[in-house]
Amino acid sequence: xxxxxxTPSPVFRFAPTPNGALHLGHAxxxxxxxxxxxxxxxxxxLRIEDLDRTRCKPAYEAAILDDLAWLGVHFDGAPRRQSxxxxxxxxALGRLEAMDLVYPCFCSRAExxxxxxxxxxxxxxxxxxxxxxxxxAQRRVRLQRGDKAAWRLDMRRAVGFAARPIAWxxxxxxxxxxxxxxxxxxxxxxxxxxxxxxxxYHLAVTVDDAVQGVTDVVRGRDLLAATxxxxxxxxxxxxxxxxxxxxxxxRDPGGDKLSKSRGSPSLAGLRAQGATAETIxxxxxxxxxxxxxxxxxxx
Ligand code: GLU
Numbered sequence: 001x002x003x004x005x006x007t008p009s010p011v012f013r014f015a016p017t018p019n020g021a022l023h024l025g026h027a028x029x030x031x032x033x034x035x036x037x038x039x040x041x042x043x044x045x046l047r048i049e050d051l052d053r054t055r056c057k058p059a060y061e062a063a064i065l066d067d068l069a070w071l072g073v074h075f076d077g078a079p080r081r082q083s084x085x086x087x088x089x090x091x092a093l094g095r096l097e098a099m100d101l102v103y104p105c106f107c108s109r110a111e112x113x114x115x116x117x118x119x120x121x122x123x124x125x126x127x128x129x130x131x132x133x134x135x136x137a138q139r140r141v142r143l144q145r146g147d148k149a150a151w152r153l154d155m156r157r158a159v160g161f162a163a164r165p166i167a168w169x170x171x172x173x174x175x176x177x178x179x180x181x182x183x184x185x186x187x188x189x190x191x192x193x194x195x196x197x198x199x200x201y202h203l204a205v206t207v208d209d210a211v212q213g214v215t216d217v218v219r220g221r222d223l224l225a226a227t228x229x230x231x232x233x234x235x236x237x238x239x240x241x242x243x244x245x246x247x248x249x250x251r252d253p254g255g256d257k258l259s260k261s262r263g264s265p266s267l268a269g270l271r272a273q274g275a276t277a278e279t280i281x282x283x284x285x286x287x288x289x290x291x292x293x294x295x296x297x298x299x
Pocket of ligand 1: 015016017049205218219223
């Protein structure tokens with residue numbers, strides 16, 4: 001008989017961005033994470049993704065903490081706030097720079113969009129790579145005279161550097177994982193550090209998942225395609241690959257994905273109209289049958 005190998009207990013995370021109020025989609029994600037952590041004897045960590053200081057507000061963070069407590073989702077340990085960890089992202093970017101896999105890009109958003117060569121999986125303009133061809137001397141001159149730069153990953157070189165096909169284990173909402181091939185090339189030369197942002201979502205989330213020891217990333221299907229970039233960055237930086245579960249999205253009765261920008265009803269708003277945490281949990285399938293009083297459709 002083989003000796004039992006102790007498996008470390010799983011670590012999950014819920015990672016809201018405090019740029020608005022939580023809606024039912026966030027509640028679904030937080031409840032999925034909490035349930036999986038409870039079922040597996042794991043821990044659930046909270047990460048506040050507040051790097052974008054123009055859109056993220058402490059008042060939103062306070063409201064999010066309040067909503068989650070009201071919903072009955074508790075966390076194990078203190079939250080990690082991205083805005084307090086700029087050094088971690090800078091050191092990851094420095095490593096990629098030492099590997100010659102990143103370059104400064106001086107194009108404005110509008111310039112990059114005008115010269116786009118297509119769309120990335122999120123529908124954003126795909127960067128044509130104008131600044132990729134600048135010489136080291138040209139880059140130095142522009143940086144020294146203070147031109148604003150974003151830092152982009154040289155995708156072709158990065159994929160070549162990784163040197164082998166990249167994949168991840170995708171569990172969806174099931175019990176067994178399926179290997180998924182990652183196609184990060186579809187994202188082009190992604191931004192890792194913005195002109196005014198210490199790290200992009202892709203870089204910050206990859207570094208944080210590793211720093212927090214996350215073994216299981218549970219988040220919405222809208223982030224599935226981005227996982228290819230995160231897996232590539234993990235390979236380049238020598239970070240462990242978590243398991244991934246991309247869950248279904250909560251949709252409004254018209255079939256659209258809930259979103260802050262579309263003005264989907266917030267949890268706080270539903271609460272003000274008399275919904276209880278129990279009503280919300282039931283509607284989302286976390287306590288017996290869904291409640292027909294709450295109009296949400298899951299797809
Ligand atoms: N902060 C992201 C959001 O609120 C989630 C990021 C993630 O789970 O990887 O949509």
